[in-house]
Amino acid sequence: MSLTSVSRQQLSKYLNDFLNVKQFKDYAPNGLQVQGRDNIKTIVTGVTACQALIEQAAALNADAIIVHHGFFWKNEPEVITGMKYNRIKALMNHDINLFGYHLPLDAHPTLGNNAELANKLGLVDVEICADISQDLMWQGKLPKPLSVSQMSELLTEKLNKTPLHIGDKEQLISSLAWCTGGAQDYIDHAASLGVDAFISGEVSERTFHCAMEQGIHYFAAGHHATEQFGIQALGEHLAEQFGLTHHFIDIVNPV
Known part of the structure; x- marks a missing residue:
């Protein structure tokens, strides 16, 4: 009871x-x-x-x-x-x-920030990236490939905030890594995973060059929003x- x-x-x-x-x-x-x-x-x-x-x-x-x-x-x-x-x-x-x-709320496997972001975006084949300490970075796939504009629209709809995008606007997105909040510096690890895009909350000046030179999309979707x-x-x-x-x-x- x-x-x-x-x-x-x-x-x-x-x-x-x-x-x-x-x-x-x-x-x-x-x-x-x-x-x-x-x-x-x-x-x-x-x-x-x-x-x-x-x-x-x-x-x-x-x-x-x-x-x-x-x-x-x-x-x-x-x-x-x-x-x-x-x-x-x-x-x-x-x-x-x-x-x-x-951090305990970022990492919780069922109702943490990363888990909930995956749920909101409808991602599949979701798993925690083992090489990042404290289970703070996750990866998964979209149910079907999306264009950059479609991915931006999905984030805007689910988070009520228009994200900043860095990357080639002509490349489709199928696989993702993400870490909510201020985790823009995980982008190098995301690139090493071979995913198409990385999502976090904030962005730094260096993030632009990391994304462009490693050929990975980056979406700064808002610290609060994510x-x-x-x-x-x-x-x-x-x-x-x-x-x-x-x-x-x-x-x-x-x-």
């Missing part, structure tokens, strides 16, 4: 086990980042723990926020001032728990698992 609430401790343990947190060496702590109330009935999920997300979660009287991009990143200032102070103060004033899951589905799937899973109320809040981000 499903519950209508769960304790903070129960939810934290479940998430850490389900997402296999101990497996990952990450850039920020995964798990509970800011403590709130003990009993959780309503959860809000979102891509990034920004001020707008926190304010909307407070308006919904949420007990917990679960995000992909949380707080306390390596090399950021350690003091709690300015923007970080305002965010944490809002969480504490409203007694809201904040959970953040970065990582919006994993956290939604996680929220839906938790709602079903524990009988919680779940709201996904999409704070628009063009990057």
Whole structure:
């Protein structure tokens, strides 16, 4: 019988086990980042723990926020001032728990960002690239070859964002590799796999030359856009698992 609430401790343990947190060496702590109330009935999920997300979660009287991009990143200032102070103060004033899951959510085999992107695009023969650490890069095929314009249209339709394309516009695309978010520097490995195209979220100046000189298509489909589905799937899973109320809040981000 499903519950209508769960304790903070129960939810934290479940998430850490389900997402296999101990497996990952990450850039920020995964798990509970800011403590709130003990009993959780309503959860809000979102891509990034920004001020707008926190304010909307407070308006919904949420007990917990679960995000992909949380707080306390390596090399950021350690003091709690300015923007970080305002965010944490809002969480504490409203007694809201904040959970953040970065690489564990990218890599989860069934509802992670990479898995969900494959599902949204309808890819087949999907597999994790074994030579990339922490299961962060995947590869697969389109059900049928697409032109560059067709591939761009598919990404635009599914992600609600028009991608930047680099490559020969006359070459068809059949096979793909992808890693959501800021993984443009995996393009060299994607080229070594012999796939036709590589998809990630962001793009750097060097990406253009890597794509053109290695004859691989590159689609920069948006960091936020490529990582919006994993956290939604996680929220839906938790709602079903524990009988919680779940709201996904999409704070628009063009990057």
